[in-house]
Amino acid sequence: MKIKEYSNPRNIKDAYEQLISREKATIMGGGVFLKLQRRTLPFVIDLSNLGLTGIETTPTGFTIGAMVTLRQIETDASIPDGLRECVKQIAGVAVRNMATVGGSVMGRYPFSDVLTALVALNATLAFYKKGEVPISEFLDQGLEKADILLSISVPKVKHSFFQTYKKVYTDFSLVNLSIAKADTYTVSMGATPKHAKAITLESIDDVRAVLDQFDFQTDRRASAAYRRALAKALLEDAVEEAKKWKSL
Amino acid sequence: MEVTLIINGNRYSVSAEPDEMLLNTLRKLGFKSVKKGCDSTSCGVCNIHVDGKVVPSCAFLTVRADHREITTLEGLQERAKEIAAYVTAEGAEQCGYCSPGNLMTLMALFNENENPTMEEVKHFLAGNLCRCSGYEGQHRGIAKYLEVKKA
Amino acid sequence: MSVKKSIPKVDGMGLMLGKPAFTDDLAPADALVVKVIRSPHAHAEILSIDASRALEIPEIKCVLTYENVPDRIFSRAGQGYPEPSPYDARILEKTLRYMGDAVAIVAGTTENMVDVAISKIKVAYKILPAIIDFETALDSEVLVHAQGDSSSMFPIGHDPSRNLAAQYSMKIGDLEETLKSCDVVHQATYYTQAQAHSMTEPHAAVAYYDFQERLTIISSTQTPFHVRRILAKNLDVPLSTIRVIKPRIGGGYGGKQAIHGEFYVALVTQMTKQPAKLVYSRQEVFRSTYTRHQMRIDIKAGAMKDGTLKAIDVDILSNTGAYGEHALTVLMVAGSKTLPLYNHVEAVAFRGDVVYTNLTPGGAFRGYGAVQGNFALESMMDELAGKLAIDPVEFRRMNMIKEGETSKIFEVMGEGTEGTAMIIESCKLDECLDWTIKNLDWKNKYPRTVVDENRVRGVGFALAMQGSGIPYIDMASAIIKLNDDGFFNLLVGATDLGTGSDTILGQIAAETLGVPSDKVIVYSSDTDLTPFDTGAYASSTTYVSGHGVRIAAERMREAIIDKANRFFNVDNATFDGEKIIAGNETVSLAQFSTTLFYSEQQEQLVAHGSYVGTKSPPPYMVGACEVEVDKRTGRIKVIDYYAAVDCGTPINPNLVRIQVEGGLLQGIGMALYEEVKVTENGRLFNDSFLRYKVPTRMEVGPMHVEIVDSYEPSGPFGAKSVAEIGIDTPPAAIANAIYNATGVRIRTLPITSEHLWREMNK
Structure with a gap:
């Protein structure tokens, strides 16, 4: 990553002004993924002095x-x-x-x-x-x-759950799953390898029915069929976990 | 850009490129404990503390560190020595290239939690790679250190 | 006693505290920043390079291309002389043979301006067809070394017109007839992957002229003396004008045996008269250094119903990538350091082709062929035992090598040459097997235990052997001098990569001298100051360099006693490590040595020793593990790993243990996670630690290491070696355990969970 110009505005208004007025301005949050980009950033606006940390x-x-x-x-x-x-x-x-x-x-x-x-x-x-x-x-x-x-x-939710499948700890997920329970269940899956998508259900007990609502695809890291198998296992674990919620 | 860095309690005025990372700035200033490893925040050998938090210096812009408290291993020698002795007693530092980053991370953990379990230690150090030791010897050393400290 | 003692590494505390010790730490502050332009194509010819706009930048001090560097063809392998690797590489060349090959070198005063300069250098390429799949390389129309000017120092089967870097074959006994006579013959094909060394310190080199205009190179190298030789020869300067210093290095595992950036910084310094440094980016480490040789291994083995193994036939195709570094020797070790495990066979054959492709070159990597061969052989032994319906433990017991025996292979196969006959004087494979099998609880756990409806556990193991240096080739030496106050300097050419060899060589010296180990100050790996050593490879340092140190220390002892006899005019002086007793006189060594420096009969006592092995006693290991497989996902978890090693006397038991544990984890990485992946056009897909995943500390369960009691008569204080063997067992042991857990035999590394899942669902 190369940065041509760096700005560290002290209030949100200035940051926004710079964002809309400067050509090809890029917002910097933590800066981790920005660092990994292999490109030149003409103007970077660092948000680290705006608070927003609570x-x-x-x-x-x-x-x-x-x-x-x-x-x-x-x-x-x-x-x-x-x-x-x-x-x-x-x-x-x-x-x-x-x-x-x-x-x-x-x-x-x-x-x-x-x-x-x-x-x-x-x-x-x-x-x-x-x-x-x-x-x-x-x-x-x-x-x-x-x-x-x-x-x-x-x-606020009553319960929530997250589970992922990674080849090694700290790796990118091959597929991930999160479930939140308020009155109904919201089930979300990401790294399918598309971005996260959610569905809302009354019950998650029918794992196959839940799975059918998601679309899994093949990329260099995993095949569609394998992703589906991983997702199924994650869902089964989630269902087990959710049983504990009911008994609470 | 002109930047003021407070490194191990001392002020340094440096001129930094907008995309210069603390890793490079610190090494140029002579803080050689800060190692270059992976260029992608994935190995932990460049870890330092900024405002008391452990961060990868390869991804921390020097200009962002203006007027912030930076700590490198050079500033924590006595504390580090105490822990390191338990790792060298196992021979588990091996090439030693990952050790400064490991120690900086470990000391950040001890700042948060004086008596972590070994599971907590492993989880905290998970982003610190070591290719020589197989980790087990490091863990034996750290476990002994924690035991002795507790007693 | 100084040996068999777990003293901390002499350099350990300094390294842990982050003291400047590595190549880049020691670079002069005003060193020019050197960067390499890398080929964006797998196979191409440079039509033109225009660096004029880069050279207009005042901060840019030089640009090197194939047009202004010496045009010499050589091997970068970093081996002894004559090298068994083909001469097929140049410092810079018009033809680019893999994505990552060096196009040009740029040096300037700041990294930023060097980057700017690189963007201003215009290179025109003619893209050539490339070979990516190594199974299509042999006799392909596409030739990786089409110029045909590569050669070998002695016959190694090198034939660039067939894309053949090297070839080897040997036969003992009548294989065909023996196989015919077997009750059961089993054949299978195994694949092992390109693995990346992934040392945490990237390759780095520094060059400068010292005040006497001698070209000084600081390099993260495993072979400083080879670097000096290869540099001098190909830069066409006298050897005497170059000094190579190996400082502390951040891991090597074979990946720093070969030449990397040393030529580039040396040339920049030659041209600009300024210091220069090159620190590889992590992407360069992945793309442009070396990997483990990828292999296809066909094995056919035959046995009798009673479990007698009678014949083994091995045929290997090895991928050396764009250049032939270690091509022949890695191939041969795949046989020579595995097949003697089963020395009772009537017939054994081994052959292989090592082919060129347009990929990152293969190079030395811990295990060095043995780990590839071991995966195939030890998987096959389990498969064959299965065919015979014999417990694999019993099958090994019946057929494995025992102390006092030999194998014809030792005589036939060396490393690039004929081998050396030897009787195995220490082999505790039986004890290693007993220990691992008992501790793993094989009796109750074999083949599998069911955890729940989803998870099943299986146990598996593998035997392994390695070597201890290369007989009649690896030479190591040491110098010891006595200082006033009675301490010693030990100067060794041996190259500590972080393994602790400085420490154990000091222990060997101290033990021989009878002094505490803190009385021996070790300095290593500096071609001006230390005596010769071939370097840190082939598991040679403890055994070969250790002997050099022992000899030097014995001579120093003799020199002290001899001096005491002359000094006190007696003939029966003794030295107990602290005091010299000569007739009625008793004097401490501290006092005596100070006298020798300043007062009376002044003399500097110095002793040297050098050693060449006449054999290469193998260390042995049995590695056994329990794995858990989730049948739904194929997830494989190594629950426990047990490893018992026979490395002779452990000079420093802690450092032995760490060598084994570190090797095991690299082996587990190879078995389950690691693979250098290449796209269709030859680009490395996973050229960062974000994508190339080495095991973290969360991946594996406990590793239990046992050092069995063993003594190698030919070794220093009974020691053999331990550097490599740790990596050998995990691939086969884990594959065998997975088979025992699931009934699925995976013959391709790494064993990914998706692959296992697919096979389980067939």
């Missing part, structure tokens, strides 16, 4: 600042299990101290574990200009105009 409990759930690190999520006991679990196998602690939840969202990486968990939780994104956008809509459609993610709201 996790707040609200009457309906949680609001997570866009610059909250994955490690903060991992270590905050108030965060739902599904979201906390999903970061544990992402790279190492040092990387998780840098990588931000906002970066995970804005990257729209299909292999993302964080997105799968957030999609299951029906998270809502808050942008500086555009305001609130449901995460699934964002993943499907992206943004029509450049904007800055401020925070992510996660509604």
Whole structure:
């Protein structure tokens, strides 16, 4: 990665002004994935001085600042299990101290574990200009105009669960699964290898029926059939886990 | 760009390119404990502390570190020596190239949690690769250190 | 006692505390930054290179291309002389033979400007058809070395017109007749992958002229003396004008045996008169250094119903990539360091072709062919035992080599040449087998235990052997000098890669001298200051260099006693490691040595020793594991790994243990996770640690290592070697365990969970 010019604005308004006025401006969250890009960035706007680093409990759930690190999520006991679990196998602690939840969202990486968990939780994104956008809509459609993610709201759920299949710890997922239970179940799968997608169900006991709602494809890392088999195993484990929720 | 870095308690004024990483800046300033390993944040050998948190210096922009507290292993020698003795007692440092990053990560864990279980230690160090030792000897050393410290 | 003692590594604390010790740490601050432009094509010819715009940049001090570097053809393998690898490489060349081959070298005062300069260098390529699949290479219309000017120092079967880097064949006994007489004959084909060494320190080299205008090279190399020889010869300068220093190096495992950036920095310094340094990027380490030779191994084996193994026939196709570094020798070791395990056979045949392809070259890598051969042979032994319905443990017991025996293979097959006949004077394979089988609880766990409806566990094992240096070729030497205050300097050419060889050589010296090991200060691997050593490869340092040290230390002892006799005019002086007793006089060594420096009968006592092995006693190992397979996903987890090793006397038991554990994990990586993957056009797909996954500390269960009691009469204090053997058993042991767990035999490495899942669902 090469950076031609770097800016470290002190307030969100300046950051946004720069974003819309500078040609080919790039937002930097944690900076981890940006570092891995093999390209030249003419103008980088670093969000690290804007705050956006808090996790707040609200009457309906949680609001997570866009610059909250994955490690903060991992270590905050108030965060739902599904979201906390999903970061544990992402790279190492040092990387998780840098990588931000906002970066995970804005990257729209299909292999993302964080997105799968957030999609299951029906998270809502808050942008500086555009305001609130449901995460699934964002993943499907992206943004029509450049904007800055401020925070992510996660509604309260009764239970949540995350499970992934990785070849080795710290690797990218071959497929991942997250389930959140409020009144109904929201099941989300990512790294299929497409980005995370969710469905809502009354019951998840019929594993085959759940699986049929997802589309698995082949890439260099795994075949479609194998991904489906992995997803089936993850779902079976989830069903077992969910049985404990019922008995609670 | 002109940047002020506070490294191991001392102030340094440096001029850094906008895309320069702390790894390069620190090595240029003579902090050779900070090693270059993978260029992709995947090995842990360049780990340092910024504001008390362990981070990969290969991905941390020097300009972003302006006026922040940076700690390298050079600044934690006494503390490190105490832990390192248990690893060298096992011969598990081997080539030693991953050791500074390992120690920086381990000390970050001890800052958060003085008495971690070995499972917590392994999980915390999972992003620190070692190709020589097979990890087992490191774990024996760390486990002994924790035992002795507890007693 | 200094040997059989687990003292910490002499360099350990300094390394752990991050003291400057590695090549890049020691580079002069004003060293020019050197970078290499790499071929973007698997096979191409350079039509033109225009560096004029780069050279206009004031920070850029030189650009090297094939047009302004010496045009010499040589082998970069980093072996002794004459090399058994073909002379097929140049410093820079018009033809590019793999994606990552060197196109040009750029040196400048800052990394940024070097990057800018690289973007301004225009190279026109003529793209040539490439060979990516090694099974299509032999006699292909596409020739990797079409110029036909490559050659070999002695016959190695080199034939570039057939894409053949090397070829070998041998036969003992009448194979066809013996196979005919067998009750059961089984045949199978195994594949082993290209594996990346993945040492944490990238390859690095520094060059500068010292104040006497001698060209000094600091390099992360396993072979400083070979580097000096190969550099001098091909730069056409006297050997005496080059000094090579190997500082601490961050892992090698064979990957730093060959020449890498040393030529580039040397040439930059020659041309600019300025210091220069080159530190490879991780992508370069993956793409442009070396991998383990990929192999296809066909084995046919025959046995009688009673379990007597009678014949083994091995036929190998090995992929050496674009250049033939270690092509012949890795091939031969696949036979010579596996087949003697079953020395009772009536007939054995081994042949193989090593082919060129347009891929990253194969090179030396811990195990060096033996691990590939072992996977095939030890899988086959389990398969054959299955055909015979004999417990694989019993089958091994009936057929494996025992102490006091020999194998004809030792005599026939060496490394690139004929071998050396030897009687095995230490072989505790039986004890190793007993220990592992008992601790693994084979009796109750073989073949499988069911955990629950999804998970099943299986047990498997493999035998292994390696060597201890190359007889009559590997030479090592040591110098010891006595200092005032009674301590010694030990100077060795031996190359510590982090393994602890400085430490154990110091222990050997201390033991021989009878002094505490902290009285011996070790300095190693500097061609100006230390005596010759072939380098750290072929599991040679403890056995070969250790003997050199022992001889030097014995002579030093004699020299001390001799001096004491002369000094005190007696003929019965003794030295107990602390005191010298001569007649009525008792004097401490500290006092005596100080006297010898400053006061009376002044003399510097120095002793040297050098050693060439006359045999290569194999260390032996049995590795056994329990794996768990999730039948739904094919996920394989190594639950426990038991390894018992016979390495002779462990000079430093802790360091032996770590060598074994480190080797095991690299072997487990090879068995389950690691593979250098190439796209259809020859690009390395996984050229970073993001994509090339070495095992993390979370992957495996405990490794239990037992060092069995053994003594090798020909070794220093009874030692053999242990550097490589740890890597040998996991591929076959894990494959055998998976078979026992699931009934599925996987013959291709790595054994991925998807592959296993697919086979289970057939």
